[in-house]
Amino acid sequence: MNELQLVLIVGGTILLGIELLVLGGTTLVITIVGVSMYITALALFFVKASPLHAFTALTIVTPIVTIVSWKPLKALQDRTSTAHVESDFANITFILKSNISPTEFGHHRYSGIEWNVKSPQTLASGTLVRVIAKEVGWLTVESVD
Structure with missing residues (x-):
């Protein structure tokens, strides 16, 4: 694992941590960028790349992840409880x-x-x-x- 992969993994972990722990999964953009960072770091195991190539790969992977995951993540976010709460x-x-x-x-x-x-x-x-x-x-x- 090289330093560039480590930066992507740590950055993705920080973004996902902020998204889940602080924001409670309310913003899909941060989740998508965090997952894209993981995918890009994984791709760097197979290709030797400079930071510019990694950033370019991240720029390409992010819209792909958005298209693939938008509906499932949106469905998770839109789920509401209709249970009557007694107080x-x-x-x-x-x-x-x-x-x-x-x-x-x-x-x-x-x-x-x-x-x-x-x-x-x-x-x-x-x-x-x-x-x-x-x-x-x-x-x-x-x-x-």
């Missing part, structure tokens, strides 16, 4: 201060934030309700029987 926040109860219905919304102050309150059913002011769902700025409630 203490979803189980709070309070007394309504105004009437609400599917077309009429109320408000409730919780944890220093003024929330919009909605319900699929009509509920009168003074009804004890509990939160059954939450969205950005909205609490969906139902009557506590």
Whole structure:
């Protein structure tokens, strides 16, 4: 192993380490360049090359790696969880201060934030309700029987 291969391997390792440990796999560009550095270092086992040739090889290998790996890496990155997360926040109860219905919304102050309150059913002011769902700025409630 010559010094040029070592530089490519160490550089690729640093880039992949930053990508995975610091950025959490969010930028595909750094991953692709890191993998390309590994491939170029591997190719230098078979060909004696100057730094200029190695840089040229890296410049050629990087777009090839991009084309080959873009869809699989993008699919990994786009994977999201749709699981419903249950939290203490979803189980709070309070007394309504105004009437609400599917077309009429109320408000409730919780944890220093003024929330919009909605319900699929009509509920009168003074009804004890509990939160059954939450969205950005909205609490969906139902009557506590």
